[in-house]
Amino acid sequence: MKLYVKIALFVVLFIAVSGILAALILYNKKHPDTAKAKPDFVVTATVLQKEFEDNEAAASARYINKILEVSGTIVTITPTDSISTNISLKTGSDVSSVICNFHKMTNPSRVKTGDEISIRGECSGFLMDVLLKNCAVIPGRK
Amino acid sequence: MKRLFLLAFFLNIVFAVNGQKYMTKNGFIGFYSHTPMEDIKADNNQVVGVLDISTGEMVFQALIKSFHFDRALMEEHFNENYMESEKFPKSLFKGKITNLASVDFSKTGTYDVTVEGDLTIRDVTNKISTKGTIEVVNGGINANSKFNIVPEDYKITIPGVVRDKFDKSMAVTVTMKYTPIANK
Numbered sequence: 001m002k003l004y005v006k007i008a009l010f011v012v013l014f015i016a017v018s019g020i021l022a023a024l025i026l027y028n029k030k031h032p033d034t035a036k037a038k039p040d041f042v043v044t045a046t047v048l049q050k051e052f053e054d055n056e057a058a059a060s061a062r063y064i065n066k067i068l069e070v071s072g073t074i075v076t077i078t079p080t081d082s083i084s085t086n087i088s089l090k091t092g093s094d095v096s097s098v099i100c101n102f103h104k105m106t107n108p109s110r111v112k113t114g115d116e117i118s119i120r121g122e123c124s125g126f127l128m129d130v131l132l133k134n135c136a137v138i139p140g141r142k
Numbered sequence: 143m144k145r146l147f148l149l150a151f152f153l154n155i156v157f158a159v160n161g162q163k164y165m166t167k168n169g170f171i172g173f174y175s176h177t178p179m180e181d182i183k184a185d186n187n188q189v190v191g192v193l194d195i196s197t198g199e200m201v202f203q204a205l206i207k208s209f210h211f212d213r214a215l216m217e218e219h220f221n222e223n224y225m226e227s228e229k230f231p232k233s234l235f236k237g238k239i240t241n242l243a244s245v246d247f248s249k250t251g252t253y254d255v256t257v258e259g260d261l262t263i264r265d266v267t268n269k270i271s272t273k274g275t276i277e278v279v280n281g282g283i284n285a286n287s288k289f290n291i292v293p294e295d296y297k298i299t300i301p302g303v304v305r306d307k308f309d310k311s312m313a314v315t316v317t318m319k320y321t322p323i324a325n326k
Contacts, residue, residue: 028215030214031217060231064228065207078168086188088167101208124188125205125208127203128167131188131208
């Protein structure tokens with residue numbers, strides 16, 4: 001086989017393999033690792049809830065899809081099924097809080113109501129409370 | 143006769159004030175569709191639900207972005223392509239238990255119910271009717287229902303190439319664990 005043919009074949013093969021690898025990587029991409037990711041915003045639960053309450057449209061544009069690090073006091077811990085848990089944080093409102101969903105909470109007994117905690121998660125939006133998903137507890141922060 | 147009317151009116155006021163409302167912020171809605179390659183399965187555990195046991199009215203509201211898929215890419219496609227959750231962030235069900243009289247909320251037990259109402263997804267509203275159960279337990283009320291929805295009924299368009307691979311309808315499961323709203 002002529003050399004240029006060999007090179008051409010090699011290049012085609014290389015492109016094909018790269019394409020397949022790229023597709024596989026994209027297909028298997030993971031949810032962001034919120035425990036390790038750098039947060040887009042660091043805010044208290046009280047401030048975050050107030051922003052949504054005062055102007056839901058503006059707060060939605062600012063925070064939805066972003067990674068937020070929210071600090072506050074735990075009000076309730078609700079296991080919602082065999083693997084998922086919702087933790088709600090105290091805010092300035094009696095009826096509206098910040099609720100963080102942990103899809104697979106490892107060691108939920110490590111936290112309890114009344115704890116001061118920092119949680120990092122992706123902001124989903126606002127119903128009656130600010131809702132976060134894919135949450136992780138950030139240890140050692142008050 | 144007049145006294146009877148006044149009594150009925152008065153009783154109505156009392157019940158309206160104590161109109162028992164129950165609520166949850168951790169309601170579950172999941173959906174599922176089988177495909178030969180990979181099943182489509184998503185869970186939302188942050189559904190807000192309110193149940194008024196005096197009228198049988200039920201309302202649920204869910205954020206589309208709160209649906210969790212194990213496969214991150216599927217979640218992205220769901221939000222960006224199929225549901226356009228930036229344009230239509232929430233879905234809503236407003237309905238009522240049609241056979242309210244057959245449920246005794248003062249007695250623990252499980253009751254079969256039919257619920258009818260309006261389901262709004264992507265700003266498209268359709269009337270739905272579904273069977274479910276109401277379970278009266280100590281300190282709360284659990285509601286469960288399973289029903290099917292056809293994505294095209296809500297203008298959710300799935301490209302032809304991919305569409306053949308799924309079931310025509312999605313199986314939806316709703317599980318609400320309500321607790322009473324304290325009278326303030």
